[in-house]
Amino acid sequence: MSRPPLVEVAPAKLNLALHVRGRRADGRHDLETIFAFCTDGDKLTALESDDLSLTITGPFAAMLDDGPGNLVHRAASALAAEARVGKGVALTLEKNLPVASGIGGGSADAGAALRLLTRFWGTDPALAQRLAPELGSDVPACLLSMTARGTGAGDALELVDAGVADTPVLLVNPMLPLSTRDVFAGWDGVDRGPLGDWREGRNDLEAPARRLVPAIGEVLDWFEEQDGVDLARMSGSGATCFALFETEDARDAAAAACPEEWWQMASFVR
Ligand SMILES: C[C@@](CO)(OP(=O)(O)O)[C@H](O)COP(=O)(O)OP(=O)(O)OC[C@H]1O[C@@H](n2ccc(N)nc2=O)[C@H](O)[C@@H]1O
Numbered sequence: 001m002s003r004p005p006l007v008e009v010a011p012a013k014l015n016l017a018l019h020v021r022g023r024r025a026d027g028r029h030d031l032e033t034i035f036a037f038c039t040d041g042d043k044l045t046a047l048e049s050d051d052l053s054l055t056i057t058g059p060f061a062a063m064l065d066d067g068p069g070n071l072v073h074r075a076a077s078a079l080a081a082e083a084r085v086g087k088g089v090a091l092t093l094e095k096n097l098p099v100a101s102g103i104g105g106g107s108a109d110a111g112a113a114l115r116l117l118t119r120f121w122g123t124d125p126a127l128a129q130r131l132a133p134e135l136g137s138d139v140p141a142c143l144l145s146m147t148a149r150g151t152g153a154g155d156a157l158e159l160v161d162a163g164v165a166d167t168p169v170l171l172v173n174p175m176l177p178l179s180t181r182d183v184f185a186g187w188d189g190v191d192r193g194p195l196g197d198w199r200e201g202r203n204d205l206e207a208p209a210r211r212l213v214p215a216i217g218e219v220l221d222w223f224e225e226q227d228g229v230d231l232a233r234m235s236g237s238g239a240t241c242f243a244l245f246e247t248e249d250a251r252d253a254a255a256a257a258c259p260e261e262w263w264q265m266a267s268f269v270r
């Protein structure tokens with residue numbers, strides 16, 4: 001008898017604050033960030049099969065290649081090789097998050113694939129942890145999908161309580177993709193100081209991202225006009241911005257008023 005499908009959510013990632021502290025020898029940047037995760041995101045399903053396959057469904061499926069370069073494929077192949085198990089699994093990715101948008105879509109999917117296949121194949125969870133940083137700087141945080149402080153390239157993690165669990169959040173993207181690499185390349189090299197209280201912090205990638213996609217400024221200005229916004233900021237390398245709301249009703253009212261040409265997702269912080 002075949003086994004029932006296993007399902008794993010790939011929660012959207014937020015950088016509550018992101019301080020860029022310097023350039024590293026490996027071409028990446030030293031960061032100080034607070035990662036938080038939403039209750040919603042992409043969805044990954046595993047079904048028994050003889051071979052490894054990936055099918056992509058959902059609103060952003062057309063923007064993604066389902067070939068071996070997909071981070072879900074890469075995570076699955078890497079775990080199978082590391083664990084020395086057969087690669088048999090039919091994966092379906094429901095792609096709800098816009099691609100290249102600062103909320104970790106690909107990294108979240110890779111993290112979800114590692115969690116899902118650790119369960120599906122019964123492999124040692126330490127293997128997934130070991131592979132995560134090789135799949136991307138954000139993948140260790142997404143594997144954890146819990147509020148954490150990230151340092152180093154964003155892959156050295158310490159669990160923290162940011163005090164925002166269950167907060168209503170609205171994510172808005174002006175529907176313009178941004179390359180993480182290009183945004184980091186536009187950072188001016190000025191270290192503006194360490195991250196203490198994240199509420200008093202900033203996103204140092206906002207300025208270079210806004211130079212590439214000025215519509216980010218329109219989204220942040222629009223958030224400022226909404227009632228009940230506690231804090232609004234850009235996430236990651238953009239262009240998605242998020243606002244934390246005082247109440248669910250205020251969040252829903254803003255969602256209802258959001259311009260139609262922008263992508264939006266109403267959720268809660270996990
Ligand atoms: C900016 C952040 C903040 O959480 O998120 P996103 O905007 O991607 O969501 C991350 O640091 C993105 O992590 P991730 O998307 O995994 O990046 P990677 O695949 O490792 O690297 C892609 C490119 O981003 C740049 N990069 C990434 C991480 C880092 N600490 N310094 C960098 O300079 C490098 O140019 C690198 O070649």
Ligand SMILES: Nc1ncnc2c1ncn2[C@@H]1O[C@H](COP(=O)(O)OP(=O)(O)O)[C@@H](O)[C@H]1O
Pocket residue numbers: 064069070071072098099100101102103104105106107108109110180236237238
């Ligand atoms: N499963 C995936 N979902 C999204 N992007 C992916 C995936 N696999 C590979 N990629 C590639 O990773 C790049 C970064 O995408 P993504 O992780 O969504 O960005 P961000 O981290 O800024 O949200 C994209 O340009 C895309 O081509």
